């Protein structure tokens with residue numbers, strides 16, 4: 102199944118050596134929103150049996166809504182003032198409202214999912230497995246459920262990039278017998294069957310295409326964990342670049358409660374690009390060094406990166422970090438250079454010939470400087486033809502003006 106073009110701004114094209122990718126269909130402006138996407142499938146990144154939030158037996162059984170993944174307030178048994186609701190069947194999964202429970206009962210927490218997850222929670226073989234295997238089980242339950250509740254979305258999932266490799270085949274050899282023994286899997290997915298091959302194919306689609314929906318940013322926590330994973334049908338066409346020209350924003354826990362779009366993504370341009378240029382995201386924070394990026398890209402996504410930045414950094418010693426080099430560059434950059442860097446990325450290439458670290462401008466201008474954040478900054482959307490000079494961090498949400506002075510956040514709320 103092929104998806105229609107996601108918007109008039111982008112088209113999906115075959116890119117040599119990279120499969121499909123997203124290409125600018127017209128010149129794009131810094132801050133411009135080029136895509137809004139909603140997940141076709143979401144699943145929890147937590148272990149099958151979650152730790153309680155406190156040692157008390159009356160403590161919460163989970164800390165996110167099991168449908169929209171909004172953060173839930175602590176839940177005390179017997180507290181009738183709590184607006185959160187438990188699934189009346191399993192009494193385990195919790196939802197932020199009766200409306201979310203009702204939506205979930207017809208979709209993400211169907212009676213099949215409810216029974217399947219309950220049986221997995223009593224499977225000692227699976228509970229002894231590492232977290233990754235348990236989360237893959239969560240995914241497979243969600244994916245086979247999708248086959249039943251939305252066959253067209255299931256076909257979209259199957260059409261995403263990825264063919265099974267040794268790792269996913271090994272995982273499916275363990276998981277497939279477990280999942281296929283669950284109550285009437287053949288009823289849930291009649292037209293697709295439930296073969297070992299299908300389970301392997303699903304696992305690799307997930308591995309290469311799922312986006313992590315992170316815990317809220319906290320300056321005290323340098324290891325933000327993932328609360329859930331989602332499959333986004335259009336956003337999964339973006340290829341990776343270690344110097345991205347667009348970045349992903351989500352407004353989890355911020356989007357209005359009722360609208361059902363808590364986990365939607367917005368992709369915004371970091372800077373101007375001309376028509377025909379490929380639009381790429383970075384699949385992880387841009388501060389990682391060359392060897393750790395290459396390792397992640399090979400292990401998690403099955404390719405080695407040969408982007409401009411990797412070509413430069415492959416010659417650095419292992420101890421060099423972008424921060425060290427960016428600081429060195431900051432000292433030598435004069436006013437004229439800074440202005441050049443605000444211009445289009447055609448100008449960027451002019452800078453490249455002269456520096457050991459031609460991409461220093463990116464880290465100075467587009468990397469958030471808040472402790473433990475490592476987010477990327479993109480301008481707010483332009484108003485008409487007028488570009489915004491306010492940059493927003495896609496991790497901590499900090500707003501700052503393009504000339505690096507913090508913006509009064511009260512003023513920004515209007």
Ligand SMILES: C[S@@+](CC[C@H](N)C(=O)[O-])C[C@H]1O[C@@H](n2cnc3c(N)ncnc32)[C@H](O)[C@@H]1O
Pocket residue numbers: 118119120121122261262309310337338339340341342402403404405406407
């Ligand atoms: C989320 S998908 C991106 C879209 C994908 N190219 C497609 O055809 O659907 C991720 C996969 O795209 C490919 N890919 C992404 N960025 C790449 C890059 N910079 N160089 C080579 N392959 C890349 C890898 O196969 C990766 O596992």
